[in-house]
Amino acid sequence: xxxxxxxxxxxxxxxxLFDSAEGKVLSAVTETIGKGHAExxxxxxxxxxxxxxxxxxxxxxxxxxxxxxxxxGIRVGVATAxxxxxxLGIGSVGVxxxxxxxxxxxxxxxxxxVVAAMDAKRGEIYAQAFSGDGTAxxxxxxxxxxxxxxLARSFSAVVIGSGAAxxxxxxxxxxxxxxxxxxxxxxxxxxxxxxxxxxxxxxRGPDAKPQTGFALARS
Amino acid sequence: xxxxxxxxxxxxxxxxxAAAVVARHEDGRGEILSDVVLSQxxxxxxxxxxxxxxxxxxxxxxxxxxxxxxxxxxxxxxDEIDAVAATxxxxxxxxxxxxxxxAKAIARASGKPLLAINHLxxxxxxxxxxxxxxxxxxxxLVSGGHTQLVLxxxxxxxxxxxxxIDDALGEAFDKTAKLLGLPYPGGPxxxxxxxxxxxxxxxxxxxxxxxxxxxFSFSGxxxxxxxxxxxxxxxxxxxVADICASFQKAIxxxxxDRIGRGLARFKQEFAALDVDPALVVAGGVAxxxxxxxxxxxxxxxxxxxxxxxxxxxCTDNAAMIAWAGLERFAGEFPADALDVAPRSRWxxxxxxxxxxxxxxxxxxx
Numbered sequence: 001x002x003x004x005x006x007x008x009x010x011x012x013x014x015x016x017l018f019d020s021a022e023g024k025v026l027s028a029v030t031e032t033i034g035k036g037h038a039e040x041x042x043x044x045x046x047x048x049x050x051x052x053x054x055x056x057x058x059x060x061x062x063x064x065x066x067x068x069x070x071x072x073g074i075r076v077g078v079a080t081a082x083x084x085x086x087x088l089g090i091g092s093v094g095v096x097x098x099x100x101x102x103x104x105x106x107x108x109x110x111x112x113x114v115v116a117a118m119d120a121k122r123g124e125i126y127a128q129a130f131s132g133d134g135t136a137x138x139x140x141x142x143x144x145x146x147x148x149x150x151l152a153r154s155f156s157a158v159v160i161g162s163g164a165a166x167x168x169x170x171x172x173x174x175x176x177x178x179x180x181x182x183x184x185x186x187x188x189x190x191x192x193x194x195x196x197x198x199x200x201x202x203x204r205g206p207d208a209k210p211q212t213g214f215a216l217a218r219s
Numbered sequence: 220x221x222x223x224x225x226x227x228x229x230x231x232x233x234x235x236x237a238a239a240v241v242a243r244h245e246d247g248r249g250e251i252l253s254d255v256v257l258s259q260x261x262x263x264x265x266x267x268x269x270x271x272x273x274x275x276x277x278x279x280x281x282x283x284x285x286x287x288x289x290x291x292x293x294x295x296x297x298d299e300i301d302a303v304a305a306t307x308x309x310x311x312x313x314x315x316x317x318x319x320x321x322a323k324a325i326a327r328a329s330g331k332p333l334l335a336i337n338h339l340x341x342x343x344x345x346x347x348x349x350x351x352x353x354x355x356x357x358x359x360l361v362s363g364g365h366t367q368l369v370l371x372x373x374x375x376x377x378x379x380x381x382x383x384i385d386d387a388l389g390e391a392f393d394k395t396a397k398l399l400g401l402p403y404p405g406g407p408x409x410x411x412x413x414x415x416x417x418x419x420x421x422x423x424x425x426x427x428x429x430x431x432x433x434x435f436s437f438s439g440x441x442x443x444x445x446x447x448x449x450x451x452x453x454x455x456x457x458x459v460a461d462i463c464a465s466f467q468k469a470i471x472x473x474x475x476d477r478i479g480r481g482l483a484r485f486k487q488e489f490a491a492l493d494v495d496p497a498l499v500v501a502g503g504v505a506x507x508x509x510x511x512x513x514x515x516x517x518x519x520x521x522x523x524x525x526x527x528x529x530x531x532x533c534t535d536n537a538a539m540i541a542w543a544g545l546e547r548f549a550g551e552f553p554a555d556a557l558d559v560a561p562r563s564r565w566x567x568x569x570x571x572x573x574x575x576x577x578x579x580x581x582x583x584x
Contacts, residue, residue, distance in 0.1 A: 038316050042323050042557035056328055071272065072313060075279045079317045082283040083324025087297055199280060206272035210265045215400035219453035 002026075004059045004084070005185035006045065008037040008077040009069030009097055010177060015041075015048035017059070018185030025182040027051030037076045045080075059088060063188020066094035067201040068118060068126040068140070074200045082197050093191040094198030098140050098161075100179045102130040103187055105160045113137070115152045117163030118177050125163035126203050129155045134187075142203045224301045224548060225252070225293075227325070228541025229286065231278045231318030232310025232338045233364065234259040234269045237537035238285040240293035240300070241348070243545040249348040252293035254538040255285050256531070264403045268393060269363075275313025282321050289537070297329040302554065304544025307335035308562030310364075315561035323557050332554035334544040339567040341539035342501040343371050348542040349528040352497060357485050357523075359478060359514070362502030362534075363389030363404070366435045368481045369567060371499075374546045379568040380481055381433030388470070389504045391437040395444050395466055399459045409463045410507050416457070416464030421447050423469035428476040433484070435477055440469055471513040478514065482521045497524040505533045 003018045016028040029047045033040060049056055064081035067074040085092035098116040105114050111132040118126040120142050127148045128140040137155055148167035152159045159167055162177045223245055230237040239254040259277045263269050305322030308315055326333035342360050346352040358369045366388045368381040389406060396405025401412060423443045426436040444466055451458055485496055498518050505527055518525035532538060
């Protein structure tokens with residue numbers, strides 16, 4: 001199966017083509033742009049297709065990073081993935097950023113348990129624990145540094161990602177939330193094709209409060 | 220280009236997620252083949268207004284399903300579509316991104332041209348879809364986000380004659396409703412309350428009446444309403460009804476003066492030409508019956524045709540976006556590249572001076 005992976009959830013704008021039957025990455029393009037994903041994404045996808053020497057019509061599945069990450073960035077990717085899937089008549093699957101970080105780490109450190117932890121700012125960390133084979137051990141959530149440390153202790157897991165330092169983790173894989181777009185394709189190829197389409201994983205509310213005290217008193 | 224065309228339209232600039240398929244016949248006549256709109260009203264009502272992040276979240280979950288439904292209802296496949304048109308501004312950026320990216324993806328995968336449409340142009344051209352109106356004509360757009368009087372000379376040829384220098388008219392209705400504890404959206408609630416009210420109890424200001432320029436202003440009126448209401452609080456049902464009726468009267472008076480001057484200018488400008496003058500209304504506020512009656516009477520007095528498209532085509536919808544795409548496609552305007560950026564601000568009339576909201580993102584509208 002030919003999988004097209006796309007990621008616009010962070011600073012990168014990336015696309016890759018992967019042949020799951022051969023287990024082979026056909027092409028991968030990453031532009032580190034910070035913003036402007038909506039403008040660049042289609043060109044990045046076209047570059048990946050050109051690199052793999054494949055027309056878009058050959059793609060059989062779309063894998064898209066659904067977050068956590070930039071709310072707007074996530075929606076650029078998810079809207080594109082769902083639009084492509086609709087027009088091509090193929091399936092699409094969502095892959096979480098935390099899952100990609102965990103899988104990237106586990107590829108080099110198999111059989112360890114890992115907590116993927118991303119600095120979510122405002123004193124929070126997006127975190128989730130995974131077993132050595134990449135299976136999620138809990139629900140992804142926005143947690144305090146203490147709770148991430150607690151999570152790591154309870155699973156005897158190593159903490160990786162930009163949230164590792166804040167949670168006073170072992171810091172073994174600490175630092176970056178960047179990953180190889182090919183990992184998204186590999187994970188996406190393995191996922192069962194759900195009926196439900198990829199949905200953003202925000203892990204935070206929309207930050208709006210109902211207005212009160214504006215209306216005048218009634219008699 | 221006199222061929223039969225069909226375009227898929229997408230609209231996500233505010234709190235309606237919408238998709239439609241519209242056809243343009245060889246003779247230039249438009250036909251709506253499907254028109255689906257999903258309103259997010261319930262998601263926003265607790266906040267008394269549209270919350271941009273909530274709107275964007277709702278758009279991305281619903282849009283592809285609506286596109287499928289629009290195609291199914293129209294009985295066409297993507298292969299049979301000639302182009303994909305999507306609102307790319309002005310509006311809430313989070314929603315615009317969802318609509319535009321979906322459109323880019325569909326255009327790329329189906330090998331069809333992409334048309335990035337100005338939402339205001341959709342409103343401006345609707346009367347040609349519904350009534351086959353010919354150019355030129357005047358369009359009054361009155362919604363929660365816009366209050367503009369625009370001369371429509373042709374496709375892509377717009378002259379903004381007047382705009383609000385502060386609040387949009389729909390915004391004034393919403394804020395009045397909020398102040399009086401009426402539900403959101405404020406327009407229908409204020410109109411309903413006004414029915415049992417005394418329009419002469421309060422004498423509210425009629426902003427800019429008598430001014431030669433054609434602009435609008437509603438923030439002073441809003442303040443006057445607040446002051447009058449605060450003075451007599453706590454408010455009885457009758458107080459609320461009287462305030463609403465007096466508020467609507469002030470607005471009708473203002474529009475009468477402002478639009479009356481616009482009609483006079485139109486007649487003067489096109490006196491030498493054989494033009495059948497017409498005023499088109501668009502936007503959610505055009506649903507208000509008192510405002511409609513005022514405009515209708517004004518048109519009759521001045522010998523103008525009054526055109527009010529059906530309400531679902533006055534408020535935000537995708538049929539008008541598909542239609543604007545058809546007008547552009549048939550007029551052989553160039554398609555847009557797939558790197559086109561959404562624009563939260565995008566004035567319809569590039570020549571018009573910025574009246575408010577100018578900054579690094581440019582003039583507001």
